[in-house]
Amino acid sequence: MKKIEAIIKPFKLEEVKEALTDIGVQGMTVTEVKGFGRQKGHKEIYRGAEYTVDFLPKVKIEVVVSSNQLDQVVETIIRSAKTGTIGDGKIFVTDLTEMIRIRTGEKGDSAL
Amino acid sequence: MFNFPFQKTMTRGFKLEKIFLWLIFMIIFFPGSAIAQEEAQISAGDTAWMLTATALVLFMTIPGLSLFYAGMVRSKNVLSVLMQCFAITSLMTVLWVIYGYSIAFGGEGAYWGGLSKMFLKGIGVDTLSGTIPETVFMTFQMTFAIITPALIVGAFAERMKFSAMLVFMAIWLTIVYAPITHWVWGEGGWLGGKGILDFAGGTVVHINAGIAGLVAALVLGKRKGYPNTAMPPHNLTLTVVGASMLWVGWFGFNAGSELAADGVAGMAMAVTQIATATAALGWMFSEWLAHGKPSVLGIASGAVAGLVAITPASGAVGPMGALIIGAVAGVGCFIAATKIKRALGYDDSLDVFGVHAIGGIIGAILTGVFCAESLGGAGFGDGISGIGGQVVVQFTGVMATIIYTGIVSLIILKVVDVIMGLRVSEEEETEGLDISQHQEKGYIL
Numbered sequence: 424m425k426k427i428e429a430i431i432k433p434f435k436l437e438e439v440k441e442a443l444t445d446i447g448v449q450g451m452t453v454t455e456v457k458g459f460g461r462q463k464g465h466k467e468i469y470r471g472a473e474y475t476v477d478f479l480p481k482v483k484i485e486v487v488v489s490s491n492q493l494d495q496v497v498e499t500i501i502r503s504a505k506t507g508t509i510g511d512g513k514i515f516v517t518d519l520t521e522m523i524r525i526r527t528g529e530k531g532d533s534a535l
Numbered sequence: 536m537f538n539f540p541f542q543k544t545m546t547r548g549f550k551l552e553k554i555f556l557w558l559i560f561m562i563i564f565f566p567g568s569a570i571a572q573e574e575a576q577i578s579a580g581d582t583a584w585m586l587t588a589t590a591l592v593l594f595m596t597i598p599g600l601s602l603f604y605a606g607m608v609r610s611k612n613v614l615s616v617l618m619q620c621f622a623i624t625s626l627m628t629v630l631w632v633i634y635g636y637s638i639a640f641g642g643e644g645a646y647w648g649g650l651s652k653m654f655l656k657g658i659g660v661d662t663l664s665g666t667i668p669e670t671v672f673m674t675f676q677m678t679f680a681i682i683t684p685a686l687i688v689g690a691f692a693e694r695m696k697f698s699a700m701l702v703f704m705a706i707w708l709t710i711v712y713a714p715i716t717h718w719v720w721g722e723g724g725w726l727g728g729k730g731i732l733d734f735a736g737g738t739v740v741h742i743n744a745g746i747a748g749l750v751a752a753l754v755l756g757k758r759k760g761y762p763n764t765a766m767p768p769h770n771l772t773l774t775v776v777g778a779s780m781l782w783v784g785w786f787g788f789n790a791g792s793e794l795a796a797d798g799v800a801g802m803a804m805a806v807t808q809i810a811t812a813t814a815a816l817g818w819m820f821s822e823w824l825a826h827g828k829p830s831v832l833g834i835a836s837g838a839v840a841g842l843v844a845i846t847p848a849s850g851a852v853g854p855m856g857a858l859i860i861g862a863v864a865g866v867g868c869f870i871a872a873t874k875i876k877r878a879l880g881y882d883d884s885l886d887v888f889g890v891h892a893i894g895g896i897i898g899a900i901l902t903g904v905f906c907a908e909s910l911g912g913a914g915f916g917d918g919i920s921g922i923g924g925q926v927v928v929q930f931t932g933v934m935a936t937i938i939y940t941g942i943v944s945l946i947i948l949k950v951v952d953v954i955m956g957l958r959v960s961e962e963e964e965t966e967g968l969d970i971s972q973h974q975e976k977g978y979i980l
């Protein structure tokens with residue numbers, strides 16, 4: 424099992440969600456997050472007072488998939504979240520040691 | 536009506552003719568009763584308009600100004616600003632009734648109107664002020680005595696103790712606002728006597744509040760972390776809604792200051808709209824040039840700057856004067872609120888000085904220029920014959936207001952500071968005034 428964390432542009436969330444459900448991903452967790460990478464922040468000016476906003480709003484999607492689905496899911500996220508401009512985000516993949524469905528107590532892939 | 540000399544100039548011809556015909560009629564048909572009949576009579580039209588104008592001016596403070604300011608502070612202080620404006624509205628109402636109205640309009644005198652109308656003594660259902668009930672005039676003026684202190688709130692926002700704020704405002708109304716109002720608009724007031732043109736309160740309201748605000752900002756000191764910590768407005772939507780309400784309410788302020796539903800009120804309304812729109816554009820384009828983007832806060836601030844600047848001029852200038860006053864105010868207040876404030880380093884949180892004092896001064900001085908009939912205005916003040924003379928009188932009024940309110944506000948603040956302390960503790964400031972002063976939060980999301 425793999426856990427995929429994708430940091431994407433907020434306005435791409437709907438597109439990514441559709442694309443993932445189309446290939447059979449059955450669930451995901453979404454969090455509004457803030458951060459910066461190479462894009463850095465932006466400037467805001469209020470009555471001449473200039474503020475640098477370092478942390479930009481992003482959306483983090485967490486999806487857990489079985490190992491054989493990984494490549495397809497990663498490709499799908501890249502395809503649907505990409506704009507080609509700086510700030511498109513990152514995808515992190517980690518090994519997952521266990522997963523349990525609370526309602527039934529099922530474990531592993533069958534809990535997916 | 537109270538020392539609006541230009542208005543006399545404008546309507547004198549018409550009124551004299553009417554009174555003359557009326558007198559002839561009365562003498563022929565009712566010999567002996569003519570004099571009694573000539574005394575002021577209530578005008579339903581004027582009264583209807585002034586009832587409306589009074590409500591409009593109250594609408595400027597709550598909710599207009601309150602929202603304008605509330606949007607500009609950080610979310611932890613949103614309630615404190617709304618609360619300050621609301622409490623000032625209530626407190627000034629009571630003080631105005633007890634003695635404020637009397638000091639400002641109670642009777643004749645160069646410096647104050649005395650105490651003869653304390654508790655509104657002698658003002659009843661049938662008492663008139665000009666062609667409107669005195670109750671209406673008193674309430675109309677009360678709404679001015681409400682908004683002027685409320686304007687100062689922007690200067691010390693996010694750091695003043697609520698209790699100290701109430702005490703300061705009560706004393707300030709008593710020994711600063713009410714007397715200056717008398718100087719300019721009261722019977723026998725020394726500035727009014729010099730022929731100053733201040734139709735709706737450039738000196739009385741805006742310069743007065745703007746200077747008191749600057750003094751308060753200096754005495755209280757900068758907010759913790761200013762100017763290095765980011766303190767962006769927390770909700771500019773509120774600010775734009777508030778600015779829009781101010782714009783609408785201001786027709787009551789300016790056109791209402793004619794105290795009648797007539798041609799001068801009509802022109803006051805027109806020039807108010809013209810100057811405000813021009814100043815909004817002036818600020819917007821200045822900012823676009825200087826910072827690369829036209830901002831929402833900028834255009835809203837520009838509109839307020841225009842409203843402020845046209846206030847003293849609104850019964851005295853024509854449309855061309857309004858265009859120029861608006862343009863100068865839009866650009867001038869932009870420079871004051873952005874460049875000058877940065878350069879001098881004082882923390883006038885919401886730019887009460889940059890918008891109200893600077894806008895008020897621009898308006899007061901330019902009123903002296905554009906009131907000239909040759910420039911489309913309604914003419915000079917009583918006993919003044921040229922632009923030079925009028926500008927000197929306007930300048931005198933500006934300086935008198937700056938010096939008096941500057942010194943007296945400073946003394947009041949220092950005294951209140953010694954007695955009870957002006958500022959919240961550092962911890963309370965960090966936590967926010969909503970929780971520390973009022974035990975509430977603006978947003979529970």
